[in-house]
Amino acid sequence: MTESHEHTSGISRRKFAQLLAVSGSAALLPAAELRALERPRGAVPGAPPSADDSFWTLVRGQFALDDDLTFLNAANLCPSSRPVIETLYQRARDLDRDPSPDTKERLIAQREETRRLLAEYLRVSPEEILLTRNTSEANNIVSSGLALKPGDEVVISADNHPSNHRAWTEKAKRFGFSVTVVDAVTPHPGPEYYLEAFRKAVTPRTRLVAFTHVTSTVGDGFPANELCALARERGALSLVDGAQTFGVLDVDLSQMQPDFYTGSGHKWPCAPRGTGVLYVRRTAQAALSPSIISLYPGSVGISRSHEGIGQRDEPAMIAFGQALRMQMTIGRPAIESHARELAQALIAGLSSTGGVKVWTHSDPARSASIVAFQPASLDPRRLARALYENHRITAQVRGGEDRPGLRLSPHLYNTHADVERTLAAVRRYLTSGV
Numbered sequence: 446m447t448e449s450h451e452h453t454s455g456i457s458r459r460k461f462a463q464l465l466a467v468s469g470s471a472a473l474l475p476a477a478e479l480r481a482l483e484r485p486r487g488a489v490p491g492a493p494p495s496a497d498d499s500f501w502t503l504v505r506g507q508f509a510l511d512d513d514l515t516f517l518n519a520a521n522l523c524p525s526s527r528p529v530i531e532t533l534y535q536r537a538r539d540l541d542r543d544p545s546p547d548t549k550e551r552l553i554a555q556r557e558e559t560r561r562l563l564a565e566y567l568r569v570s571p572e573e574i575l576l577t578r579n580t581s582e583a584n585n586i587v588s589s590g591l592a593l594k595p596g597d598e599v600v601i602s603a604d605n606h607p608s609n610h611r612a613w614t615e616k617a618k619r620f621g622f623s624v625t626v627v628d629a630v631t632p633h634p635g636p637e638y639y640l641e642a643f644r645k646a647v648t649p650r651t652r653l654v655a656f657t658h659v660t661s662t663v664g665d666g667f668p669a670n671e672l673c674a675l676a677r678e679r680g681a682l683s684l685v686d687g688a689q690t691f692g693v694l695d696v697d698l699s700q701m702q703p704d705f706y707t708g709s710g711h712k713w714p715c716a717p718r719g720t721g722v723l724y725v726r727r728t729a730q731a732a733l734s735p736s737i738i739s740l741y742p743g744s745v746g747i748s749r750s751h752e753g754i755g756q757r758d759e760p761a762m763i764a765f766g767q768a769l770r771m772q773m774t775i776g777r778p779a780i781e782s783h784a785r786e787l788a789q790a791l792i793a794g795l796s797s798t799g800g801v802k803v804w805t806h807s808d809p810a811r812s813a814s815i816v817a818f819q820p821a822s823l824d825p826r827r828l829a830r831a832l833y834e835n836h837r838i839t840a841q842v843r844g845g846e847d848r849p850g851l852r853l854s855p856h857l858y859n860t861h862a863d864v865e866r867t868l869a870a871v872r873r874y875l876t877s878g879v
Contacts, residue, residue, distance in 0.1 A: 510544055
């Protein structure tokens with residue numbers, strides 16, 4: 446996992462302003478929503494932005510987030526920006542005004558532009574891109590489409606999402622292949638540990654290695670390039686769940702070279718709900734059978750055979766492309782650098798707070814923009830409720846006995862002021878209780 450060093454001072458404000466001008470039909474938005482989008486907003490009420498935060502405060506202003514909300518849950522769901530919302534409303538209104546075949550054809554053509562943008566974004570070809578509804582669907586297209594039989598083996602990580610873990614164990618019961626699970630270790634023992642663990646787990650029977658680029662549990666990063674290379678060397682396919690890297694890290698699939706890579710639009714890309722991506726490497730396409738056969742497939746490559754699932758939400762998929770344009774205009778290395786910087790500030794602040802156990806490793810090479818911690822003896826659910834109700838800070842709760850606590854995930858619409866506000870609130874409740 447590489448860390449970007451591009452500084453936001455190199456971002457052209459003029460270039461960013463040009464992006465905001467591309468959606469010209471703001472009148473299609475409901476009046477109240479339009480007013481909410483257009484009024485000036487600061488990152489934290491009553492706290493002027495620092496010099497380092499000035500550009501990201503401008504970015505924050507393009508989202509419809511409430512002024513008083515400190516939203517730190519990108520790993521679950523992100524808001525969409527003004528250009529994305531405008532595009533979504535505009536294209537949906539076009540279809541509802543004239544739901545004729547001609548309108549549908551025009552929207553399908555615009556959907557194909559999103560495929561092209563996804564290919565550019567991930568540095569692959571449009572012929573290798575499937576438009577899906579989310580990472581879970583994309584993962585299941587892979588697990589349902591591979592012809593696995595008794596004697597075959599799939600190697601997965603214990604910290605995989607259920608759509609890349611339980612999906613395999615359930616299908617193994619049905620088709621008779623075996624699943625080998627590589628244990629997760631906390632704190633993160635380093636990329637070499639996991640590379641060696643997978644090296645030992647892969648056998649001549651292994652047909653696929655499936656792992657998570659960055660885990661949703663505590664934000665552990667896996668050495669994706671090296672694990673994909675290992676799978677190739679052993680004659681196995683590789684599946685990388687990119688739900689927590691697509692849209693925040695500057696992912697380059699031409700360097701990673703997975704056979705399959707999956708991601709969601711509703712998380713870090715800040716695209717509409719119900720959008721996602723599945724990359725299928727050209728050399729792996731023959732191994733993947735289509736899971737659903739219907740009408741309205743894509744127009745190029747694997748999408749012609751694997752994307753026909755009937756009527757789709759074309760406006761959402763078109764707006765997905767707008768979200769990608771926004772990120773590419775800001776600069777993906779700049780987004781990665783900013784998100785990592787905020788995560789590191791949270792890790793440092795929480796680690797220096799008495800009683801707090803931080804599950805996420807402080808080494809940026811082992812993490813990204815997810816920070817998980819146990820707030821001493823405080824009940825995580827009660828703390829999350831107090832943070833939201835009293836301070837309007839949004840955090841995700843991790844219950845149970847497996848690394849319980851809260852999860853914070855800052856993104857491009859957050860600032861250092863958000864970090865300081867969150868740390869102050871957590872420390873207050875550690876002192877006073879909840």
